Amino acid sequence: MQKRISNALLDQLSEFVSVQMGLHFQKGRRLDLLRGVRTAAKEFGFEDIEECIHWLLSRPLKKNQIEVLASHLTVGETYFFREPKVFEVLEKQIFPALIRERYHNERRIRIWSAGSCTGEEAYSIAILLERLIPEIDTWNIKILATDINPIFLKRASEGLYREWSFRGSPYWLKEQYFKTTPEGFYEIIPRIRRKVLFQYLNLVEDVFPSLYNETNAMDLIFCRNVLMYFSPKQVRNCVERFHHCLLDDARLVVASSETSPIFSDFFLNENYPGAILYRKRSEKVTVNPLFSAFSYLQFDEEEKDTEIRKALPATVEEALFSPESPPSVPVTNKFAGEAEEAATDWIEEATTFYEQGRYAEALNRLTDKLKDDPKNVAAIILSAKIMANQGRLEEALLFCEQALKIDKLDAENHHLHAVILFEMGKTEDATTALKRVLYLESDFIMAYFMMGNIALQNGKNGESVKYFDNALQLLSQYRPEDILPRSDGMTAGHLREMIHIVTKREATA
Numbered sequence: 019m020q021k022r023i024s025n026a027l028l029d030q031l032s033e034f035v036s037v038q039m040g041l042h043f044q045k046g047r048r049l050d051l052l053r054g055v056r057t058a059a060k061e062f063g064f065e066d067i068e069e070c071i072h073w074l075l076s077r078p079l080k081k082n083q084i085e086v087l088a089s090h091l092t093v094g095e096t097y098f099f100r101e102p103k104v105f106e107v108l109e110k111q112i113f114p115a116l117i118r119e120r121y122h123n124e125r126r127i128r129i130w131s132a133g134s135c136t137g138e139e140a141y142s143i144a145i146l147l148e149r150l151i152p153e154i155d156t157w158n159i160k161i162l163a164t165d166i167n168p169i170f171l172k173r174a175s176e177g178l179y180r181e182w183s184f185r186g187s188p189y190w191l192k193e194q195y196f197k198t199t200p201e202g203f204y205e206i207i208p209r210i211r212r213k214v215l216f217q218y219l220n221l222v223e224d225v226f227p228s229l230y231n232e233t234n235a236m237d238l239i240f241c242r243n244v245l246m247y248f249s250p251k252q253v254r255n256c257v258e259r260f261h262h263c264l265l266d267d268a269r270l271v272v273a274s275s276e277t278s279p280i281f282s283d284f285f286l287n288e289n290y291p292g293a294i295l296y297r298k299r300s301e302k303v304t305v306n307p308l309f310s311a312f313s314y315l316q317f318d319e320e321e322k323d324t325e326i327r328k329a330l331p332a333t334v335e336e337a338l339f340s341p342e343s344p345p346s347v348p349v350t351n352k353f354a355g356e357a358e359e360a361a362t363d364w365i366e367e368a369t370t371f372y373e374q375g376r377y378a379e380a381l382n383r384l385t386d387k388l389k390d391d392p393k394n395v396a397a398i399i400l401s402a403k404i405m406a407n408q409g410r411l412e413e414a415l416l417f418c419e420q421a422l423k424i425d426k427l428d429a430e431n432h433h434l435h436a437v438i439l440f441e442m443g444k445t446e447d448a449t450t451a452l453k454r455v456l457y458l459e460s461d462f463i464m465a466y467f468m469m470g471n472i473a474l475q476n477g478k479n480g481e482s483v484k485y486f487d488n489a490l491q492l493l494s495q496y497r498p499e500d501i502l503p504r505s506d507g508m509t510a511g512h513l514r515e516m517i518h519i520v521t522k523r524e525a526t527a
């Protein structure tokens with residue numbers, strides 16, 4: 019007979035799981051919790067479930083242990099074109115407008131399926147875009163799909179499905195985008211499979227937005243049937259961070275059963291027949307483009323005719339004293355004693371604003387700094403990151419290159435240069451930048467990781483293995499919970515998982 023677990027112990031376990039993973043098992047779902055932990059206990063090597071719970075509670079969990087637990091506690095219920103009304107709105111309204119807007123300029127679209135499970139949602143989006151965009155190969159489209167459960171991610175990368183994943187899906191789906199395998203699976207065609215990038219990401223613990231896990235500058239975030247498991251505090255935190263990941267006027271999609279007043283604190287509700295979408299309010303009004311940090315950069319003569327420079331005032335004075343410009347806020351204030359403090363405070367303050375997604379305020383601080391000190395590399399680089407996070411890649415690139423002119427030997431800035439170029443789809447230039455990074459700092463883990471990804475993208479699997487191996491070797495010096503240098507807060511465990519997911523995917527390809 020199975021031993022009875024006390025309610026007090028289950029309460030403790032429930033709290034623990036909520037804090038570590040965001041999985042919120044209310045009193046009514048304690049049986050689900052117990053069932054999950056019972057099967058996880060076997061995988062952890064325990065016969066006795068109570069002993070296993072005490073063991074879990076007695077230590078901070080390692081990344082791989084969180085993953086084991088997640089694989090037993092998360093619900094993998096999903097299917098293609100789930101909630102068809104949402105896909106109808108995307109097909110008829112949202113995507114056509116976005117495609118029209120981007121067709122004549124950057125041809126770039128970024129979508130994130132957060133809590134992607136076994137990939138049906140992300141592949142549905144990839145298929146829809148392919149049906150809507152002629153000459154899709156001339157576009158730079160990123161579909162990022164993340165989950166906390168590595169078993170789901172592995173299945174998603176393999177792209178093998180059973181009949182059950184197609185319930186209610188359009189009639190043409192299987193016929194046009196899958197082939198049947200001798201084992202009776204439906205396998206997604208490689209062209210669509212390659213369009214989705216699957217990555218490990220814990221929405222409660224891990225960092226986003228970040229340039230380095232590509233969660234920045236999104237046009238659309240799907241997070242459906244995930245937040246319902248989180249506590250209200252975790253939902254708020256996650257929704258606020260999604261808000262920072264999205265471009266102005268971009269949208270968040272949650273399941274119709276998940277609507278909550280929390281969303282309205284950050285988004286405008288958009289009601290469509292049978293679907294609600296959440297649109298990020300535009301923040302553009304808070305920054306006067308003529309009064310931007312740009313005005314203070316010192317460009318060389320030959321750069322003066324670039325498109326962006328043409329749109330900018332010719333001189334600092336013009337920017338400062340143009341009638342449209344808001345009044346300047348001096349960095350130092352009236353008390354002489356505070357001047358020195360202010361000299362270092364500006365970067366801390368701007369960084370805090372940046373981390374909180376308050377980009378306009380961060381840029382204002384940086385602009386003030388650049389007005390006094392146009393060659394301040396820290397201010398230029400943070401401005402570049404803010405612009406990249408907002409999808410303003412051309413501007414981010416100009417800033418970053420300006421910083422590199424002032425200081426050619428900073429590996430971190432060359433890495434940022436590479437990340438921006440990669441996001442622009444300029445992979446050859448990104449590779450050159452990464453070579454510079456590794457020349458300057460041969461143990462720059464994030465650079466090896468990116469080299470591996472670029473090699474994979476170019477079909478150079480052997481080369482990618484070499485880069486990933488280098489990254490894994492360097493990662494072995496770190497504990498899973500250690501934050502990696504120059505990674506925007508990414509942990510070693512997270513990166514290791516990301517590498518394992520892409521390499522496993524290739525091994526099964």
Ligand SMILES: C[S@@+](CC[C@H](N)C(=O)[O-])C[C@H]1O[C@@H](n2cnc3c(N)ncnc32)[C@H](O)[C@@H]1O
Nearest residue numbers: 039040092096133135165166167220221242243
């Ligand atoms: C029910 S599925 C939803 C799948 C898909 N979004 C849909 O609506 O069809 C919920 C997914 O959320 C994932 N999940 C739960 N907690 C998570 C967390 N803290 N971070 C990331 N993913 C999480 C689970 O592993 C699971 O794959």
